[in-house]
Amino acid sequence: MGTAGDISVIWAGTRSESAASCEDPVFVLCAGRSGSTLLRFILDSHPVLACPAETKIPWLCGLMASAWSVAEDVSLDSANPNPNNPNPDPNNANPDPGNAPGSAPNPEADNSKKLRLAPGPVLAGLRKSFDPLIAACLERTGKRRFCDKSLGGAMYAGLLRQVWPKAKFISLYRHPMDLIGSGIEASPWGLDGYGFENYTARFPGNNVAALAEYWLDYTRAIVAAERRFGPDCLRMRYEDLVAEPEAEAKRVFDFLGVDAVPGITETMFAGQHQQAGPGDHKIWQTTRVSADSVGRGWDIPPRLIPPPLLAAVNTLAGGLGYLPVTRNWGTGDKPYDVRVPA
Amino acid sequence: MLCAGRSGSTLLRFLLDSHPALACPPETRIPWLCTQMVSAWSVLEGASAGDAADESDNSNRPGTGGEPSAGGEPSAGEELGASEEPNASEEPNASEEPSAGGERGADAGPAAGVPAAVVAGLRQSFDPMIASYLAHAGKERYCDKSLGGAMHSGLLKQMWPGSLFLSLYRHPMDVIGSGIEASPWGLSGYGFEGYAAGNPGNSVAALARYWVDYTAEIAAAEDRLGESCLRVRYEDLVAEPEAEARRLFEFLGVPAVPGITETIFSRRRQRTGPGDHKIWQTTRIGGDSVGRGWDVPAGLIPPPLLDDVNRLAGRIGYLPVGPDWGTGDRPEEVRVAG
Numbered sequence: 001m002g003t004a005g006d007i008s009v010i011w012a013g014t015r016s017e018s019a020a021s022c023e024d025p026v027f028v029l030c031a032g033r034s035g036s037t038l039l040r041f042i043l044d045s046h047p048v049l050a051c052p053a054e055t056k057i058p059w060l061c062g063l064m065a066s067a068w069s070v071a072e073d074v075s076l077d078s079a080n081p082n083p084n085n086p087n088p089d090p091n092n093a094n095p096d097p098g099n100a101p102g103s104a105p106n107p108e109a110d111n112s113k114k115l116r117l118a119p120g121p122v123l124a125g126l127r128k129s130f131d132p133l134i135a136a137c138l139e140r141t142g143k144r145r146f147c148d149k150s151l152g153g154a155m156y157a158g159l160l161r162q163v164w165p166k167a168k169f170i171s172l173y174r175h176p177m178d179l180i181g182s183g184i185e186a187s188p189w190g191l192d193g194y195g196f197e198n199y200t201a202r203f204p205g206n207n208v209a210a211l212a213e214y215w216l217d218y219t220r221a222i223v224a225a226e227r228r229f230g231p232d233c234l235r236m237r238y239e240d241l242v243a244e245p246e247a248e249a250k251r252v253f254d255f256l257g258v259d260a261v262p263g264i265t266e267t268m269f270a271g272q273h274q275q276a277g278p279g280d281h282k283i284w285q286t287t288r289v290s291a292d293s294v295g296r297g298w299d300i301p302p303r304l305i306p307p308p309l310l311a312a313v314n315t316l317a318g319g320l321g322y323l324p325v326t327r328n329w330g331t332g333d334k335p336y337d338v339r340v341p342a
Numbered sequence: 343m344l345c346a347g348r349s350g351s352t353l354l355r356f357l358l359d360s361h362p363a364l365a366c367p368p369e370t371r372i373p374w375l376c377t378q379m380v381s382a383w384s385v386l387e388g389a390s391a392g393d394a395a396d397e398s399d400n401s402n403r404p405g406t407g408g409e410p411s412a413g414g415e416p417s418a419g420e421e422l423g424a425s426e427e428p429n430a431s432e433e434p435n436a437s438e439e440p441s442a443g444g445e446r447g448a449d450a451g452p453a454a455g456v457p458a459a460v461v462a463g464l465r466q467s468f469d470p471m472i473a474s475y476l477a478h479a480g481k482e483r484y485c486d487k488s489l490g491g492a493m494h495s496g497l498l499k500q501m502w503p504g505s506l507f508l509s510l511y512r513h514p515m516d517v518i519g520s521g522i523e524a525s526p527w528g529l530s531g532y533g534f535e536g537y538a539a540g541n542p543g544n545s546v547a548a549l550a551r552y553w554v555d556y557t558a559e560i561a562a563a564e565d566r567l568g569e570s571c572l573r574v575r576y577e578d579l580v581a582e583p584e585a586e587a588r589r590l591f592e593f594l595g596v597p598a599v600p601g602i603t604e605t606i607f608s609r610r611r612q613r614t615g616p617g618d619h620k621i622w623q624t625t626r627i628g629g630d631s632v633g634r635g636w637d638v639p640a641g642l643i644p645p646p647l648l649d650d651v652n653r654l655a656g657r658i659g660y661l662p663v664g665p666d667w668g669t670g671d672r673p674e675e676v677r678v679a680g
Contacts, residue, residue, distance in 0.1 A: 071472075073367075129471065136383075
């Protein structure tokens with residue numbers, strides 16, 4: 001265990017590679033019902049990686065930034081270029097509050113263009129508040145690298161990058177209609193949880209449109225973060241993951257610079273994973289990775305999605321390699337695949 | 343400091359912060375943040391105290407600021423007290439309806455089930471913030487003034503067992519009058535939003551409900567905390583500032599500073615962070631704003647709500663709001679004599 005003054009390196013594990021560290025966490029940027037708990041299981045099953053249930057650390061970072069700005073007597077409005085930030089944007093004269101620390105997450109914020117820089121003392125303060133959390137998790141699990149899977153993290157990706165300049169990101173996507181279908185199935189008594197509530201209010205009586213906008217907002221924020229972070233962000237699609245789990249797991253581990261673990265996607269359900277905390281409850285009844293749920297959104301009526309919203313969804317989905325949702329959606333047999341053939 | 347918006351909390355902050363041993367910054371919202379961090383520490387400690395976080399799910403409480411995206415479970419915990427300035431940091435995905443009002447808050451607060459490991463973790467997250475502020479200020483003891491802190495007081499006491507609390511009150515009609523004056527374009531900030539939404543077109547009723555909810559929480563915390571809590575009324579503070587300052591400092595165990603209330607506005611004071619903007623134009627403590635709510639039409643408060651207001655006001659030693667409120671000359675005093 002490191003000292004309070006050196007918490008970034010917390011223990012030298014039994015493995016020879018390197019000591020556990022708070023320096024390079026991994027953040028999964030995702031929406032609800034996109035397979036994020038499955039990805040969490042894969043990450044958490046790796047002997048080096050610890051990926052607990054949802055901590056909401058990204059959102060908490062945004063909140064704590066405000067408190068630290070008061071404690072340090074520095075305004076979050078006064079952009080203070082951070083030398084550790086590889087992509088400073090000092091010319092941003094109109095910072096987007098959606099990506100600013102301490103502000104409301106604006107899912108439509110384009111993180112790739114509008115990153116407000118948090119003052120250095122606030123960033124240092126955030127490390128003081130959050131590194132102990134990460135250190136505690138790594139120490140308890142005996143692992144070396146922390147992974148966070150919190151819904152909506154993309155809204156805070158700019159801040160996360162400033163707080164942990166060596167962080168890596170994984171952007172996770174799922175076809176919009178499958179996400180909608182999964183969201184409706186998971187909320188039989190009304191859309192609730194996963195960040196759905198606000199969208200329900202916008203579309204009373206139309207859960208399909210509500211979740212279409214949810215998908216659009218969250219996905220747009222994830223894409224924006226992905227563009228900003230370039231090689232430090234790995235794109236994943238749920239459909240790829242369930243189609244070729246071993247290959248995708250290897251790709252993730254390569255990206256993170258850790259050893260591949262052949263067979264991990266078969267053994268991970270038998271391993272111990274922390275149950276405390278939010279996540280997809282269905283995972284506990286799952287025994288294997290399956291593609292059965294791909295195309296589950298085929299029965300969702302797209303006519304309930306207003307045309308402008310549907311157009312925006314299709315534009316974004318197309319960029320991710322997904323089939324568009326046309327007026328023929330739902331007619332005929334369920335598609336074998338919702339991805340555009342490569 | 344357990345307080346609601348428009349109750350004189352920034353004045354009390356100035357007073358505390360003027361003491362050579364005490365540092366009291368603008369609103370940090372540390373109490374609410376502590377509750378939010380419970381869930382993260384619970385997950386990472388492997389504690390089964392989503393349990394603990396759930397206890398902060400004051401589902402009937404007003405205000406905004408729950409979780410952005412509760413994965414798999416409905417969001418828990420929201421902020422009772424927003425800052426004294428319109429606040430952009432609310433998250434968008436939770437908005438509770440105003441509560442049914444009346445006296446509440448008799449629970450032990452969110453601390454009851456928080457495991458010791460989580461409490462220790464919370465200290466690790468927040469103590470550096472306090473230490474940093476004290477180091478900057480060159481002072482010894484930290485004071486926090488955040489609106490709505492009362493609903494988190496149980497957790498705060500568990501985190502810092504040696505902590506002391508100040509419960510601050512102001513007459514309901516004066517809070518309403520001050521709140522309306524501070525929000526000329528519609529009720530916003532201070533935690534008003536949920537109340538405005540629940541009472542469209544009637545800001546008086548909205549703020550009456552706000553006062554009842556916040557005051558009930560503060561009074562309940564005061565009951566629980568016993569000798570660890572000192573009651574302060576805004577009206578007492580502005581009527582006899584020196585005596586009240588001496589009483590406060592004595593409670594906190596720091597030396598009295600004669601004349602402190604005459605000098606507090608001349609000192610440099612941190613401006614970063616929310617607070618009452620009017621304080622910067624203030625040069626002395628005055629009782630001018632006592633009774634400002636005399637012009638507020640009490641008839642806009644529905645009778646059951648008015649009953650709640652008067653029951654709580656009576657407990658704190660305030661004049662009731664009767665049918666003749668606002669008729670005749672403005673009273674010089676809103677406290678019950680003696």
